[in-house]
Amino acid sequence: MGASVDASAANRKFAEKHGLRMPLLCDPEYTVSVAFGVAEGPGQGRARRTTFLISPDGRVERVFKNVKAKGHAEAVLEAARKIWPV
Secondary structure (H helix, E strand, C coil), rough: EEEEEHHHCCCHHHHHHCCCCEEEEEEECCCHHHHCCCCCCCCCCCCCCEEEEEEECCEEEEECCCCCCCCCCHHHHHHHHCCCCC
């Protein structure tokens, strides 16, 4: 699942542009972003791009801070396979 502080219309456009098939959570009030520590709150800058690997029981297994798009998906997949070998 992805999350963004952008409005749903902007998230929909982003998902269509990039062919995303995962759900995107819209968080324009910054509720989730503040709870996860990636933003200070509305009007206080953008949320920092961060990836969380969360286990089925709700535990945060790994955090990737200051995410850059290039190579990130591969790094996350590799980490997930180490945590949850198939």
